[in-house]
Amino acid sequence: xxxxxxxxKYLVTQMGNDKSIKCEQNLGHDTMYWYKQDxxxxxxxxxxxxxxxxIINETVPNRFSPKSPDKAHLNLHIxxxxxxxxxxxxCASSQDTAxxxxxxxxxxxxLTVT
Amino acid sequence: GENVEQHxxxxxxxxxxxAVIKCxxxxxxxxxxxxxxxxLGKGPQLIIDIRSNVGEKKDQRIAVTLNKTAKHFSLHxxxxxxxxxxxxxCAASSSGNQFYFGTGTSLTVIP
Numbered sequence: 382x383x384x385x386x387x388x389x390k391y392l393v394t395q396m397g398n399d400k401s402i403k404c405e406q407n408l409g410h411d412t413m414y415w416y417k418q419d420x421x422x423x424x425x426x427x428x429x430x431x432x433x434x435x436i437i438n439e440t441v442p443n444r445f446s447p448k449s450p451d452k453a454h455l456n457l458h459i460x461x462x463x464x465x466x467x468x469x470x471x472c473a474s475s476q477d478t479a480x481x482x483x484x485x486x487x488x489x490x491x492l493t494v495t
Numbered sequence: 496g497e498n499v500e501q502h503x504x505x506x507x508x509x510x511x512x513x514a515v516i517k518c519x520x521x522x523x524x525x526x527x528x529x530x531x532x533x534x535l536g537k538g539p540q541l542i543i544d545i546r547s548n549v550g551e552k553k554d555q556r557i558a559v560t561l562n563k564t565a566k567h568f569s570l571h572x573x574x575x576x577x578x579x580x581x582x583x584x585c586a587a588s589s590s591g592n593q594f595y596f597g598t599g600t601s602l603t604v605i606p
Contacts (some may be wrong), residue, residue, distance in 0.1 A: 385538075412592050422582055424539070424596040437593055475592065482499050482527045482588050486538035 384408050385399045385487040387472050392461055396441070398402035402457045403492045404472030412436075412487075414473040418489070430455050459492075468492045471474060497522040499587050501597025508575050509605050516600045518585035521585040525595075528561060528568050533582045533599075535544045543570070575604045 385406045406413060414437075415427040415475055428447045429437035435447070444460045455472060469491050475484040498521040508514045520528075526547040531539035545552045545568065547557045552559050556575075561568040572579055583599040 416592075422533075422601075423598045424584060424599075426594065429592055431592060473538075475594075482529075482592070482594075483541060483544065484529065484586075484594060485529075485541065488538050489536075 385472055385474055387470075389490060391493075393489050394493065395495055398462050399402060399458070399460045400462060400492070401459070402472075402492075404455050404457070404487055406453055406472075406474040406485070406487075408474055408476070409474040409480060410474035411452065413449065413452075413481060414475070415457050416462065416471040416473060416485070416486075417454065428455075428457075435466050437475055439488070441491040452461055457493050459467045462492075464494050464495045467492055490494045497525055497587055497589070497595040497601070499585060499591075499595045499597045500605070501585050501600060502595075503600060503605075505601045507605060510575060510577060512575055514572045514575050514583070514602055514604075516570045516583055517567060518569070518587075518597050519565075520587040521566065522587070522589065523563075523566070524589040526590065527588040528559070528560065529586050529588070529594075530557075530559060530570050531584040531586065533584065535555075539584055549596070551564045556571050575602075577606050582605045 395470045412431045414429045430449045435448045437461045469489045472487040496597045529544035532542045534537040558571040582598045586594045588594045
């Protein structure tokens with residue numbers, strides 16, 4: 382069974398459109414994240430939610446709005462898409478354990494804005 | 496905030512040789528240091544991690560060392576195989592659920 386899943390895997394859209402990416406985790410983790418990976422492979426955190434509450438909101442345009450309907454889901458809605466939004470977006474989840482703070486990533490959503 | 500630097504950015508080794516990737520961090524509050532392997536077209540996958548109360552951890556051909564005083568940690572892969580070719584990321588985390596990633600190392604194992 383997939384631990385962290387994202388849909389869609391690929392998303393091609395035009396500038397100005399609004400789109401959503403969905404994420405679900407079946408690991409029972411309390412914390413979920415959205416990351417953006419650019420063409421140089423840099424991984425940058427965008428948002429972090431713990432038990433449906435926003436705990437980290439990095440410098441991200443307010444066109445990006447995360448929504449967490451429950452602990453297992455964290456969706457990302459993007460308004461008025463721009464060319465610079467083209468990237469791979471990864472959802473992740475983590476849980477504090479005695480051994481650490483293991484974080485697991487989804488397969489990614491490649492967003493291309495034309 | 497935390498700043499994680501990772502070197503080298505690219506690394507090529509012959510099959511069977513060892514590979515070492517090094518990271519430094521700046522925030523002494525960081526207490527958890529995971530390493531991820533990202534294969535082409537996939538998400539990063541946790542391969543090994545270490546907490547700040549441990550100096551070294553080993554899992555088969557992979558080992559991680561941590562020097563808290565110098566604020567650096569390293570990934571060691573022995574007896575490299577072609578399937579080890581991937582991009583490797585280090586990260587540092589404190590208790591605030593925030594993970595800071597290095598810039599990645601593209602490892603190529605030449606058969």
